[in-house]
Amino acid sequence: MPEKMPPAYDHEQVEDKWYDYWLKEDVPSAELDRDREPFCIVIPPPNVTGSLHMGHALDNTIQDLLTRWKRMQGYAALWLPGTDHAGIATQNVVEKMLEEEGKTRHDLGREKFLEKTWEVADEHHDVIIGQLQRLGCTPDWSRERFTLDEGLSDAVREAFVTLYEEGLIYRGARMINWCPRCSTGLSDLEVEHMDDAGHFWHMRYPSPDGGPGVMVATTRPETMLGDTAVAVHPDDERYADLIGETVILPLMDREIPVVADELVDPEFGTGAVKVTPAHDPTDLAIAQNHNLDRVVVIGEDGKMTDESGQFAGMDRFEARREIVSALEEQGLLEGIEEHHHKVGHCSRCDTIVEPLISEQWFVAMEKLAADGLRAVDDGLVRFVPERWTKVYREWLENIEDWCISRQLWWGHQIPAWWCTRCNQWIVSREDPTECLSCGVTGLVQSPDVLDTWFSSGLWPFSTLGWPEETEELDFWFPTSVLVTAYDIIFFWVARMIMDSMHFMGEQPFDNVFIHGLVRTEDGQKMSKSLGTGVDPLELIDEYGADALRFALMQMITHGQDLRYSEDRVVGARNFCNKLWNMTRFVTMNLEDAPDEKIDLSQSDLSLADRWILSRHHRMLETIDRELTRYNIAQATDALYEHIWSEFADWYVELAKGDLYDPETPDRKAITQEVLRTVLSGILRALHPIMPFITEELWHRLKEDAGSIALAEFPMADEEMF
């Protein structure tokens, strides 16, 4: 006899027990079994920058649900877990910790700083794994990976060297986004363009003969110190006479030419553009058309360089103020307008980025992008919902080369060594001890590390063993589905597809299921720093993991952001209680059930029996159909509706008549069989969403069934009835 069930479900009595049981029973482990169909999901590796938020809870519940569902259907289902070192993000977290002690990373030095970062990363890793387990997630822990572990580092090196050998990675001086605070180059994606309130300063560059010269307008007066020309549109009649002439650059007393260039928009500002080739991408393009000099006036530290005359050494924004007042004193400032414009900020530390010409490593994107486009054009990768394909396409069609080197410490150091004698880079799979050309020893490795997304791009195959030709790759690759939010389609999804097409010759995954972001009840972004974040663990403590999972799965929409509301979790907790009490009722009424299982297909079923069995079948079909289409909320709702409105409200109520009538023992036996059959089917179907309570209730039901064998739980590929 099972112990008596209390009248309310208490998740705390259940959850840890079953997670330990799953580990003991090896439930998460995926067996490479060629007699079964492969199914594989690789986790979007959480950053080891902190703990998991609601978005992770959502994303990982979906993956756990899909994995459990496939596992129950008999697939060789692998959900491969891991974490991401998250280069710049983690480095920033550690730098902020040091800042509180009044230190910078340079006070520690590279080695000590990395030691500290490993400590922080390990700590966060353990928190993250604990959180996934509390959530009930069952990825195959024996295959867990980290983007900085040995195997993945080998994969990174293999990818880098191969691309270099193919001429797809090159080093060059190009204009990039520079964060003076992080003191590193950034990729275009790592810059957030924010609509900042600024000013539009109109200033006059007079003619050498003392004439009026030309009026230019700028939002960044400090760059004027590096001007080497003024540009106007070739067809702009206002300035026709000036083209080919020169003007005097104020404050620097430099004579600079007026050039004509199609890139100038005559409608904007004064129609005359000050040209600062070293600090603006458009200006650089103009400079290249006219062979203009580049004068670097802003350094990597965000301070004015020695080329800045009297402003040398000033912070760039201090210089801006000083220059404006200096121009004003000289009567050359002819107007200030309020001006809202997009200003690039470092996505990690919010500092205003500075466009600089810098020597960096780049990935040439043209060929890779073509491969990436082919993947969707040939239907190798399918986005769900389909509309994201267009977003993906448009990004790839307009892509620029990718700056992959970072002047940071936390990450994969670039496998390139400088030979001072030959003045060339040696890029190699093995750490070279001497120059391959001249044999000189004492080569120095580039101190730079790779953009963190370089390693994540390889994730779907590096985690399965690439560049080794492993059995795992052969069996599980391409993986089945990638589950992620839309905000990293460019950063990550696109790069995985390109890399996979390039290195593996096939797609990394057949489907990409894109979901939205979890927002607060009033639609704000959830953010720890804004205090709008909700900690999934607190909800699990209060309502249980199953309630949280169920609520999240009910809220999923296709690529639409979802608003989190605690009411949903309360509702899901109530649903758990309903389920608990349904099972309590059924087990109480099964105590005197016959020892022999009744074959319902040979029984004289009542209308109610036939109705609930048919509804039950319909529900199972709906689940399968909707999950196949990634309509997770629809599947979840179908369960809820069937369990509560059909089974509990109607069948269980109707069953009471038969159960309590001593005159009709045959009827009662059939009813008992139907109750047991439908309830066990419900528990199985619900298990991928609510694994803890269903496992508990299943075992209670099974115990109660005595000698009658129920199909093994949670395997559902056996006969349901």
Next chain:
RNA sequence: GGGCGGAUAGCUCAGUGGCAAGAGCACCUGCCUUACACGCAGGGGGUCGCAGGUUCAAGUCCUGCUCCGCCCACCA
């Protein structure tokens, strides 16, 4: 400047051209009926953003517009 998404009950949202538009929460009225008050039975509440059009039939398809949100882009 380009692109995308949304606008359906007080709130959050389902709704895959066709029975009288749905759910959860909230609200109202009864019920502690021995599985469950985290519950049961019942109820009120919507000109489906606006204007046209296609169709026997439109919340659903087409066109235009309004408002909200997001993404991309080197307009100084």
